[in-house]
Amino acid sequence: MDLEVRHLRALCAIADTGSLHRAARQLGVAQPSLSTQLRRIEQELGGALFVRARTGCRPTPLGSLVLSRARPLVAEMRSLVSEARAAATGGPELRVGSTASKALAGWLRRLRARGQDPTLHMNVSPNALLRMVADGQLDVAFVHEVEGSPLRIPEGLRLRTLMEREPQFVYLSADHPATAHPVVDVGELAGDRWMIDPTVDGEWDAVQRMFRGAGINPHVLHGDYHTATALVATGEVVTVCQPTTLSHPDMAVRRLQGDPLGVRLLLAARTETDLDGALPALEEAYWDSAHQAPAYREWLEGEGAGGCAGHAVPGTGPPLNAFQTPSAYRSTILIAGFKSATF
Template sequence: MPGYAPDVELDVRHLRVLCAVADTGSVRKAARRLGMTQPSLTTQLHRIERTIGGKLFTRDRTGSRPTALGHSVLSRARPVIGEMDALIAAAREEAATRPGRRRLRIGSVGSRAVAAWLRRVHDRLPDTDTTIHIDISAIALLQLVAAEQLDIAFVHESEGFPLQVPPGTEQRVLMAREPQFVALAEDHPAAARPVVTLADLAHDTWMVDPTADHEYAALRRVFAEAGLDPRVVQVRDNATAAELVASGEAVRPFQPTSPPGPGTVLRPVDGDPFAHRLLLTWRPTAIGGPALDGLWTDLRRAYLDLAGVNPAYRAWLRRHNRSLRTLLAPAGPVAER
């Protein structure tokens, strides 16, 4: 903008302000999260908007929502914040690692298998300083492995949207096709059926997490192939999403290893149109040989133990006359590439 003088030089603190407003949907809530007063945050937000040269949020009695420009800025701000957080965490881990002890930095998407995996790793490697980094974005985790901020990561890939393997990393498939179930209210008309169809849920509102890689696009692809066009909303907060499902306001895809929340049930979808590929990604310069084999075996056993006690998953396996051991990649040394 000719003759325009920026009000303030933007830094990571200002980006955190924008993300806090977007995440909470409210300047008041964002101020409380950041430990600021509402007037000071409002003043800072106005200065940021003047620096950028446009409105980033619309504000009314219901809260604050990003404008088109705001969405564009946020899409660039979040990776910057993620990289800065990872840098700080890595530096703190480096400083905290005790001399003479090995360090292992594990990353994972959200999965109930993670806790069991980590317990096995701790038991097998008691003299290793092991840390865990959880992120809903598989893409972000792969980037952290490639950037040497993580050593190994457990990720999943939405069917039809393959992940790009970063240079300098290796990958092995734990499970080629994990079916995704659907969570719905226990009094939903389709809840009485052991298996539901997409047509059963065509008039429901579906929910996805907007921060999950390709989840929205994968859902839309499945519906388009089925000739359906249900309403899809994006909800970031898991607690809110669970309440919306339990109240019958919406349904959502769900990992088959996770138990249903209060007031909800899990049901497989006929034909298993939603699926994930489960992958382990590592950097060979950090892990290899017996160490890698051990981590692979720990993860495989953790998944088997977890999935085997889930009633919905066991019923799905019986209907398909399959066992988890045949669906998961075999145990044993990781194949060389």
């Protein structure tokens, strides 16, 4: 067996995610297929590359050695492909990474309208996306940081905050009794089955903290949010959702009393230039999505008026905190050996 770039990419994905399951999702392959591929790579190299434990996969000394050589090779190959495509099309390619977001389509559309050529890489793991930016595999990444579960920010990344605290709402079947009111107390949902995706960094812990705070212990199923949405429509489960999620005839979005769940929305890049080029389009797309979501718009005009990072709510007149220009965004750089500096 000859080692190829795809094999090295698989090893990097396993190391970055710490899990064969998550790595398989990132690579878009079945987990059994990735496990088989890893065994063949280990046979070719003559030893185990990862220790498999209940808490996940971590590199062995041999694995660390291989990864130290594999990462620059993978990054160099990505750069080669990116530069070749740019030369062929006559313009620069912007490699965009993102967790799921209703603003994503509008962001990409606006980037193209500005003359950029974005390509998209989706991942449920914000930490994996940040590592890809740091390694030169992506130019920018739009990620969320679950409250109470800080992200692992690689040194040298620049960050800008789109939303300091975005509340998370709940998705219910349209005929659920709790939909009779615009705001739902989580205690009302103690008897429901919840579906949560445990592969989303920090999500499981945050939901469990919410349950403990409410003094409830509902039945929780594991599953991705595409599956959860389908089951919400039939009344089988309830689930957490982004506030920009829209209600449908068979599904309803409701705010949670006291906003017990929140995330911080961040844009990450290696340079200020990349941030300046990508952020305005993202901001426009995000607030367009917010404008179209009635429950979120109501929250922004009420409880959220003091904490939405100073952005204007589309269609509501002046910005909430008169804070709009790109130069006014908070920018953070993490420097080796020093605390993060905010300016």
